[in-house]
Amino acid sequence: GIQVEQSPPDLILQEGANSTLRCNFSDSVNNLQWFHQNPWGQLINLFYIPSGTKQNGRLSATTVATERYSLLYISSSQTTDSGVYFCAVEDAGGTSYGKLTFGQGTILTVHP
Amino acid sequence: DGGITQSPKYLFRKEGQNVTLSCEQNLNHDAMYWYRQDPGQGLRLIYYSQIVNDFQKGDIAEGYSVSREKKESFPLTVTSAQKNPTAFYLCASSRDFYAGELFFGEGSRLTVL
Numbered sequence: 269g270i271q272v273e274q275s276p277p278d279l280i281l282q283e284g285a286n287s288t289l290r291c292n293f294s295d296s297v298n299n300l301q302w303f304h305q306n307p308w309g310q311l312i313n314l315f316y317i318p319s320g321t322k323q324n325g326r327l328s329a330t331t332v333a334t335e336r337y338s339l340l341y342i343s344s345s346q347t348t349d350s351g352v353y354f355c356a357v358e359d360a361g362g363t364s365y366g367k368l369t370f371g372q373g374t375i376l377t378v379h380p
Numbered sequence: 381d382g383g384i385t386q387s388p389k390y391l392f393r394k395e396g397q398n399v400t401l402s403c404e405q406n407l408n409h410d411a412m413y414w415y416r417q418d419p420g421q422g423l424r425l426i427y428y429s430q431i432v433n434d435f436q437k438g439d440i441a442e443g444y445s446v447s448r449e450k451k452e453s454f455p456l457t458v459t460s461a462q463k464n465p466t467a468f469y470l471c472a473s474s475r476d477f478y479a480g481e482l483f484f485g486e487g488s489r490l491t492v493l
Contacts, residue, residue, distance in 0.1 A: 272422075299480050308419075309468055311484040318480075354422060356482070366411075366430070366477040367438065371420035 270295045270359040272321030276304035280377045281345050289340040289374045299358035299368065300331050302340050306351045314340070315352075345378045353375070382407045384485035386471050391490045393465075401456045401488045403471035410455035411477040417468040417487075426469075429454055430477040450472060458490060466492045 271294040281287055291300070302314040315322050315329040317338065322329055326345075331338040341350055352375050354366040384405045393399045406414065410431050415423040425438030429448040443462025448454050454473075458465045471485045 298468060301480075301482060308471075309487045309489070311470065311472075313481055313483055316481045356423075365423055367428065370415075370424075372420075372422045375434075 269319035269355060270297070270314055270369050272302060272355060272369055274353075274355055275376050276370070277373060278375045278377075280379070283345060283347060283378055283380050285378075286341070286343045287344050287345060287376070289342070289353050289376075291338040291340070291357075291371055293336050293338075294358045294369075296338075296360040297333065297336075297357040298360045300338055301356050301368065302329055302338070303354045303356065304349075304351050305373070306335075311354070330356075342376075347378045347380055350376055350378045382483075384471055384473055384483060386416065386469075386485035386488050389486065389488060391488060393490065393492055395492055396460045398457055398459050399490065400467075401458070401469055401471075401490070403454045403456065403485060404452055405454075405473045405485075406452060407473055407475075407483065408451075408453070409473035409483075411474045413472040413474075413482070414438075414444070414446065414456045415470045415472065417470060423470060426456065437482075458489050465490055471492070 273292045303311045317331045319333045326343045328341045352373040354373045356370045389403045413428045414426040427446040429435040432451045445457045470490045
């Protein structure tokens with residue numbers, strides 16, 4: 269099946285810093301989403317972005333489908349940005365249609 | 381407010397007991413999913429349902445069962461056959477199976493004593 273690799277695995281920032289999280293995937297995708305898992309465990313949908321660029325406040329994401337990667341940018345980070353960021357993709361081929369495969373996540377810690 | 385409600389949030393059970401986790405959504409979504417998350421890991425798909433009265437096995441269905449008798453509800457039963465049931469369980473839904481965006485409930489944390 270499709271492989272999803274996220275980097276870095278851990279990231280520690282001071283409040284106000286910017287960061288870039290990366291998601292590499294091994295095959296063509298129909299669907300790519302970024303999620304934030306808060307300290308209580310709930311996953312919040314950040315972006316649905318199979319291709320192109322989107323922005324939402326301090327967060328933006330870019331997916332370059334032809335090169336099989338996606339980037340999540342966080343600007344002016346805040347302590348509330350802490351948590352785990354997951355990338356999830358849907359393989360464009362075969363029997364995985366409609367099902368998301370998750371990466372291992374990037375653990376972000378923002379210090380005041 | 382529209383959303384996905386999971387219950388209970390925390391559950392303890394003894395080995396050999398079955399337990400059922402509830403998932404209810406009022407988003408009018410056709411598709412629903414159950415994922416399992418282990419510490420420090422990503423999510424793995426247990427079962428999914430594209431539409432009421434239909435469901436399919438995901439990647440790790442052994443030891444689990446589901447039903448989809450109503451559009452709003454997709455309960456998951458963790459049976460005694462599941463060898464390592466202690467985990468965080470997340471229910472999700474999407475407008476339809478091919479519609480893309482996935483929305484999650486708050487999760488249920490199951491501990492087997």
